[in-house]
Amino acid sequence: MSHPVRTSPRTAVAGSAPRLEIDLSAIAANTRLLARRSTGDLMAVVKADGFGHGAVAVARTALAAGASSLGVTSIAEAQALRAAGLHAPVLSWLNAVDADWAGAVGQDVDVAIPSRDHLDALTRATIGARVHLSLDTGMGRDGCSPVEWADLCRAARMAERQGRLTVVGMMGHLPCADVPEDPSNSRGRNRFSWGLMTARAAGLRPTVRHLAATSATLLDPLAHHTTTRVGAGLVGIDPSRTTALRPALTLTAPLVEVRSIHGGTSIGYGHTWTAPGPTRLGLVPLGYADGLPRSASGRAEMQVRGERVPVVGRISMDMAVVDLGASGAEVGEIVTVFGPGDAGEPTVREWADAADVLEHEIVTGLGARVARGFRPARPPAAALRSVR
Structure with missing residues (x-):
């Protein structure tokens, strides 16, 4: 096997390091577009640190661009928004039975209730909660089973009469909203309507009703009700x-090493790639510990000097290798891993496709x-012109 011939070592540009840039104008433009498409209010979902974009920054941007409330999973995520000085209505919808219900009420955080166990724990822990009852409308994972829904509504109404809470909302989720013709969507809408009638029959009057997430906000006006919940769409997914x-994301990194190799040289763990001829390789200091999916090895691309170059060999924990070919790129030059695609660089969608995962997985x-x-x-x- 031929041995690699290294180029003369050079030091990377002072201060250069992997960097993720979040374009808040993109988030603002997406929010405005989605608010126009919604027939009701827009809830900006900023769970998982704003889908990896920074929860506080995404929340502030979305609220300024037309969102009227915020959504997160845990109470802790909601409390972090409050600690940052955000006072908009915020809903937390995924909590254990023994969650910090009193902490949520103390910081004016709405909570979703999917079961009698959650409801009973809430009423034991605190008084004055603002509750969104959560109905399973077809996901089969979260939300109250339709079999138990009437009982939950009656119990919630009793707690409401006792002054322990107020049911202000009702929520559900559609499993196949990205495929509008899927029959599960109409079944989900019908179940939500049935759930609302059942809640009203129990004496409840939920004024905030939300079933649609990003896909249904864009494709299914029948699912909009008073509010739509949008998370992925805010950040361009x-x-x-x-x-x-x-x-909204651009990920860049410097080349920390460049070497020339002969044909027949194999690269990385498992030697999954062997150079078919002489070429130059660049080492990028990003790996699966930084979020580059290992499953994209040998399939993804990066951009150097305005040209795409393939990722070769296996992506490892801390590094990836690109075949620079005849690009002439040297140590210290900046590689674009992905961006919006304006300059021909790979996008998050392309990386997701290369790895056979969701875009959500890449950004989070x-x-x-x-x-x-x-x-x-x-x-x-x-900002609006940038999305046309």
């Missing part, structure tokens, strides 16, 4: 792939070792 949303999996920076939102007119 459309699961239905029907709408030109603006990706980016590790803490990557430094973050924010590009401020531009005025609305400029």
